[in-house]
Amino acid sequence: MLGVSPNTLRSWERRFGYPTPRRTAGGHRQFDLAEVEALRQAFEETHNVSSAISIARERGSGPSSPTRLRSALRRFEEIEADRILEESLAVRSVERTVEEVLLPAVDGLGGPEGEAPSAELGFAWRWATGWLAAAKRVAPAATRPEGVLIFDASAPCDIDALHAQALELCLRRAGIRTLMLTAELDAGRLTHVLQALNPRLVVLTGRRAWLDALARIAYQSRRASEHIEILDFRGALPESDQSTVPRLGTSAIGARDLLLARLNAREATVRRRPGLAQVS
Numbered sequence: 001m002l003g004v005s006p007n008t009l010r011s012w013e014r015r016f017g018y019p020t021p022r023r024t025a026g027g028h029r030q031f032d033l034a035e036v037e038a039l040r041q042a043f044e045e046t047h048n049v050s051s052a053i054s055i056a057r058e059r060g061s062g063p064s065s066p067t068r069l070r071s072a073l074r075r076f077e078e079i080e081a082d083r084i085l086e087e088s089l090a091v092r093s094v095e096r097t098v099e100e101v102l103l104p105a106v107d108g109l110g111g112p113e114g115e116a117p118s119a120e121l122g123f124a125w126r127w128a129t130g131w132l133a134a135a136k137r138v139a140p141a142a143t144r145p146e147g148v149l150i151f152d153a154s155a156p157c158d159i160d161a162l163h164a165q166a167l168e169l170c171l172r173r174a175g176i177r178t179l180m181l182t183a184e185l186d187a188g189r190l191t192h193v194l195q196a197l198n199p200r201l202v203v204l205t206g207r208r209a210w211l212d213a214l215a216r217i218a219y220q221s222r223r224a225s226e227h228i229e230i231l232d233f234r235g236a237l238p239e240s241d242q243s244t245v246p247r248l249g250t251s252a253i254g255a256r257d258l259l260l261a262r263l264n265a266r267e268a269t270v271r272r273r274p275g276l277a278q279v280s
Helices: 006-016 033-046 049-059 066-074 078-089 094-107 119-137 159-173 187-197 211-224 252-272
Strands: 147-152 177-182 201-205 229-233
Touching: 006 049, 033 049, 033 066, 066 078, 066 094, 066 119, 078 094, 078 119, 094 119, 094 159, 094 252, 119 159, 147 159, 147 187, 147 211, 159 177, 159 201, 159 229, 159 252, 177 187, 187 211, 201 211, 201 252, 211 229, 229 252
Parallel strands: 147 177, 147 201, 201 229
Antiparallel strands: none
């Protein structure tokens, strides 16, 4: 697993005290698999024994981490990547697994902006998209009547595209009717979508659309219903003093909570209107 001889492993034990074996009754060393795995991953990152041992000691195997997942994705090991997320789901919710493990792992594979995506990033992005789609398919049915419409202006291999999918998953798992479409949707089809879903909130995300396309979406949404609210997720619209579009930040979980708060506040307002029956 480590690519070294037994003698080298014994010398590391004497010099660094790591990995630390147990001794059998016959005097044989038994190494903990988690320590060996942690050392292997750290050595891949540093290519230096002492640094790798220091990192492995501090990190341990622990619950699955972005570093462990990123290592598996760099080696194109889909089954190992699936296993790491399954480990995470044993100690984290689906939402936290996505936000704390999956997204940071894939984001760490990206190069400088404007540079063509690497083979590792392309593989990781497609694997992550498939995982998120599978999680979305098993999400519970909507329990609330309100709809949220997400327009994604990102491109393949953009980390923003995965964050948009993460937000859609979080909302669906919260029981919200949610639909995500491309921001390049034809104007005529957009009218049909707005009539069919009748959303209360429209979220703009991704940074690859022309501003006039986003402005058209906002205009048509508000024209379809004065009750529709437009919001920005992860900087789809540039910062401007004139902008009146509320910002949802960069976290899918945080954005979900803000959207739920807005839906709940609107529902409470409707219930307080005169002439409506109060039910306790």
